[in-house]
Amino acid sequence: MNTDNHRPRSREAVPHTEGWTLRHEGEALPAQVPGCVHTDLLAAGRIPDPFIGRNELDVDWVGRTDWEYETTLGARDTAHERTDLVFEGLDTAAEISVGGEVIGRTANMHRGYRFDITGRYAAGGAATPVSVRFTSAYAAADAVREQIGARREAYPEAAPFIRKMACAFGWDWGPILVTAGIWKDVRLDHWSTARLDRVRPLVTVEGSAGRVEIRLDVERTDRAAGRTLTATVRVGGQEVSGSFDGDAATVTAVVPDVDLWWPNGHGAQPLYDCEVTLHDEDGAALDRWSRRVGFRTVEIDTSADAHGSGFTFVVNGERLFVRGVNWIPEDIFPSRVTTERYRERLSQAAEAHVDLVRVWGGGIYERDDFYDVCDELGLMVWQDFLFACAAYPEEQPLRSEIEAEARENVARLMPHASLVLWNGNNENLWAFRDWGWEERLAGDSWGEGYYLGLLPRVVADTDPTRPYWAGSPWSGSWDHHPNDPAHGVTHSWDVWNVADYTDYLDEVPRFVAEFGWQAPPAHATLRRALPGEELRPDSPGMLHHQKASDGNGKLERGLARHFEIPEDFDRWHYLTQVNQVRAVATGVEHWRSHWPLSAGAVVWQLNDCWPVTSWAAVDGDARLKPLWYELRRLYADRLLTVQLREGRPVVHAVNQSARPWHAEVELRRMSAAGDVLGRERVTLVAEARTVASAPVPDALLPDAASGEEYLVADADGLRALHVPVRDLAFRYPVPEYEVALAPDDGTGEGVGVVITAHTLLRDLLLQADRLAPAAVADQGLLTLLPGESVTVRVRGWESPDAAVARAALFVLGQP
Template identity: 50%
Template sequence: MTSTDLHDGWTLRLERGEAPATIAGRDVPATVPGTVHTDLLDADLIDDPYLDANETSLRWAWDVDWRYRRSLTLEPAAPDERVDLVCEGLDTVAALDLGDRRLGSTANMHRSYRFDLRPEADGVARDLTVTFASATRYAEELSDRIGARPGANSATTAPFPFVRKMACSFGWDWGPDLRTAGIWRPVRLHRWRVARLAEVRPLVDLRPDGTGTAEVHVRVERSGLGTAGPLHLAAAVAGVEVTATLAAGAESAVLTLEVPDVAPWWPVGYGAPSLHAFSLTLSDGDGDAAELDRVDRRLGFRRVELDTSADEHGSGFVLAVNGRPVLVKGANWIPDDHLLTRLTRERVARRQDQALAANVNLLRVWGGGVYESRDFYESADERGLLVWQDFLLACGAYAEDDPIRSEIAAEARENIARLSPHPSLVIWNGGNENLWGHEDWGWKEKLGGLTWGEHYARVLLPALVAELDPTRPYSDNSPSTPHRAPEQIHPNDPDHGTHHQWEVWNRVDYRAYRADVPRFCSEFGFQGPPTSRTIADHVHAADGGPLADAPDPRNDPVWLVHQKAQDGNGKLDRGMAPHLGVPTDWEDWLWAGALNQARALRHAIDHYRSWWPRTAGAILWQLNDCWPVTSWSLIDSLERPKPAWYAVRRSFAPRLLTFVERDGALAVALAGDSDSVWRTELALRRESLAGDVVASATVGVEVAPRSVTVVPVPADVAALTDTSREVVTASADGLVEVHAAVEDVDLALDPAALSASVTATDDGYEVHLRAASLVRDVTLLADRVLRDAVVDDALLTLPAGATATLRVRTSESIDPEDLLRRDVLRSANDLRRPLP
């Protein structure tokens, strides 16, 4: 058996449609895996679509066809040998030809294809061509034939539900509309004889007695060339080996391995994510013959359960691993680059490490993207990072007619089998906001009885999971209610199952997060701009100059290309107004937008955590960006954390101290997410902004492992007499929180209260801070002066007299005083004054 990559020697050429004169009629060197856009970029034939307004100049690419071509010579095959062309990913509507023979056609980006090339295995050179038709044209034609379906009002009007292509390739409210095409995953020549391992699907469990089990489902494909005799299988993991024989003509078998006292796989924060080498070999006859095929990977032994039982509050949604309920501290994951083929294992690992550093323990792979690469899931396995996997149906009505129905079934089968060996994968989800959309977004009237995808969510996908991966739970949709909930329960009811909170951001102030106590909030979020350096490098004003020098940067047409949300800047302004005011200065506005995003997320997460286990998890929208854009992300597309990342790190920390309201009175919640008891003294003070103590109390607190303790604030401490000049502070074990009865716009913060100095260190700088009176949310926007700056903390609130040090790591050198500039060292206090 040999497997040879066919990644060299490709050229790309426009096949049909209108393109710029510099592209039409030209052969362009093609990189495989790759896309048309990346090849044209490499050849300097298009401008960077992420820069300025270049995205809008590539509209022509939606409607054209492309042809990839290379020469292929196949040496003659042995009598019992197969010669296959294996395409792991084609984006999307493609026809494949070898010489004058049509090998086949495809219309699904999310599955692989295999073509028999034996007729051409004769030593003659032929052209292998892959012709990609416009996915837009294909989708529009199918929509016209089977009937148009509605989509999300806030996403896109493009016909993405009619082609099995990454939905956000058609644009989203955080992403560009590029509609890529190309050979986006590896393509290879596979020569094999007798039989091959077509599918190896280990179903892994951990029994209560500590025994790990792996039920290995094997499907083989025989060459069909006079080789239908018996086959030998041997499986091994963690020192345990089993064998099996497939009788002549048989094509499937199940091998069961049991490993007593196995080291289990645990999610981060609960134990080590132990992985064990697993192998499966296939050989001819009784096992003494040469090996025909082999699979090597790593398995993690663990058990996953989902408790959706009813209680006095509704229907829960509690994820448990190895019998232990897990507080889900999650983030939604979108493709980390819109041009997917530029992603590397190293970049994915960096992003997952940033998630873990923010105390995130679960990533939800959102249903408008792709089934991620093996790199993504192996990296998560190694880190103990949980993965929630959506099936790829998002924010639209999906017809249940063929060819869509059969394509969805085929891609689901393949990806369930492909991903099921990964211990990090803990739940399958039937799609994003489809059930909710049908109820609330006016679909029923528009559909007029047409199918819209309910069958996928409630019948097809759960049946496939039950058949192929019964070790994991399945949820119909996000949001959705458990099946056992009464049918009349709305799919987005916060008291049942999963909930999306998008009234905040779209219509109401972020204080409304605390109006509900959802059982599990799988989407919520608030926008903020990317970091200043990312803006400066990628977004210039319409006149070509710096955006900061434009007469009205917020309404500059180039800036608006990088703000995809409907009325996004208006919502940012309305979100800031009651809390920070709406600055007129551009740099102040950017800082206020970033700060308000951070505060909104903390307001939500602290509330959700304070209600554990009634609220069993929160998955914020979103971890990452796919291009430079104002969005809901914690990390921008240049891998720079926003202030919101630091806010989430604090709110998802193993120990959380936060002010809450219980029974109409002020209280402090202490939340512990570890296996140890948290014993502490909680110091409560009512004090002036200048630090004068009016009333105080100290309370001994014991927080049991993985639990929350709520402590009422004594009435004399909580009773602020001058709300503009007094606050309540709470401190315990180095954690400090400040409660004000009014927002910053009505709080008499001193804009000159912070003093600072800076010293150089071996790997950067230290900025030393001191507060003369209360200073809120001190943040060092070091990327403004240091391109590679990494700051250890942000959003520090310093009561009067407090000191702190911010550490900056960088490879660059500057005048240290630049770190003390007013546009670099920021706080909520200085939003009360204009920058010079």
């Protein structure tokens, strides 16, 4: 009798995320899966919200405790040959038992795990118990440290000794909340004969055709060894099949006349359904895999030139100035991040004209839906391997874990058109040279073998279609300093840490992958996070939600170089926001004006994982800081800026678009009192993806000695200001203006706040969250000349009042 005729064929995936219990010291709590112990304890009222006040300190014990998740499996109700228990993500050191027997142990948050439980999960009879016991990440890391020896790292925490999200142990913007749990989906896989174990689509472009080379690996049951199987690939209206007897096969489909995938702002993002079906020898379907792919070419031009060696992204043959943001985990408890939250945050990036998101190496490889959204929005993804600011041992057991993690995640993410670069680490090559590691390590391994050996080999073996870079920063060779601005990728942190943001103007780096300036979150965010506290820069809650070393000191010194330090908190809050905007604008405008010598800016950072004073453009409660609005201006295709060249103001029309820009620039020399002291027009013609420049005529050069003259440049709705002195030396008039309301016109754009200037209003800001916690304005910092008017639209403000709006307005020179 042929039993195959009575056996189901196609693999069945059955979610098993319900019915879990969390146990600790005899107490049982309902557990949400996916989830973590902190969120379960929060839901049960066992701990306070660690984001509020100083509660973070009161829940430290959670991360130093062992935990157990339990569930049961009903009777095995399937005729399939094999049943696997599949965990897509366990955080982190766990022991898994089924039916009272240990079936496996895990030590890596960044991998998935599959266990054959067929023999332990019998049909009929009682339910089968399942247990997942988590050892404290601190204890697990200490055990590895004891085994292989300590390393001296930048942040003296456990992160280098355990494959867990490093920032869970704290960062200069994040809390110390070391959790554990089943942080991704769990399922039962029932299958027979064979299943698709790994599918790797190598997507390339040849002429006008797209090529999808599917490399697949299968797992067979014992009885199916040597059996002829067939893989069928469907993509772009093409169908191709190939038969094989072993455990691996390659099937290639060619799609004629494909539409190319482009980064945000450069074209459309067409995506093609790609499906792989595994068939038995009689044609029955055994397993299916499906993703969306996009066709594009990507390379990094690092060729040498007269200025050093570059780092320029080339997509579909077009050289790009990258307009990027750094991405940290969206929540310190990543299991809480939904697809909708990914889409909201990434859409905010796209709306600010961002075209690249760097997934930073101290976080996680994000879930697939993160990259799905990036595919759809045209956000190129620079993906770090997960190494950051620490010396990582290269001995076992870590080395084999790291290789398995890398191979799994390269294969998992390679279908995504948005993924354009694999990067070996964050700041470790630089740290070895400049942070005293070489002497302290005294020959101990620290990760160089990963970044310059293992990881590039894994990328070349697994996904040779994408470029790899060894680190950020990295000059491309030990022949140059790792953070040499003339070579490769640079991080610019001396400006924030020890200097003034005007020092950005002293260098023209080839590509800046990190730079930034701090500011506190929105006022409503602070009020929620610090209930009942009198807000001061140095109040207990404010200091606790400032994680950077001497962060407040750096904020104050940065302010003191440009403004008088205010005693009033609201004024301090506003001025630190202004300084953040000024700092980032100084760098980006300078670097963009030097295109193509300078080829990219990736600001630190887009998002926050909790309410905190940080470098983010969107705060921990998802409110837009003024920096977000400024990025929308700075990263637009067209940017008008005035920069000094050899001490003389020069106006630049920066054109990132594919069309020429004929800019008729009106230049006005103005006095602080509002008088026009001179006026001329300059025509600038910036061809596609070029910069056009012209010196400011002598008659329009502001008198720096007067302390009350400045230059205004206007073209096509864009404005640039050149003030030859710092704000401390400029004689701002006492601001005078009128405020009126324009009702919602039915378009859903919100109430209009109409501001009419009677004097110069520089860096005018309406803080919408002061009108209502959920209110959002459509504009950030603005500068108005006397007689000009602007309408700021506010959504989410249910009780509009002109006097309330005026109280929420801030401007330089305001008493």
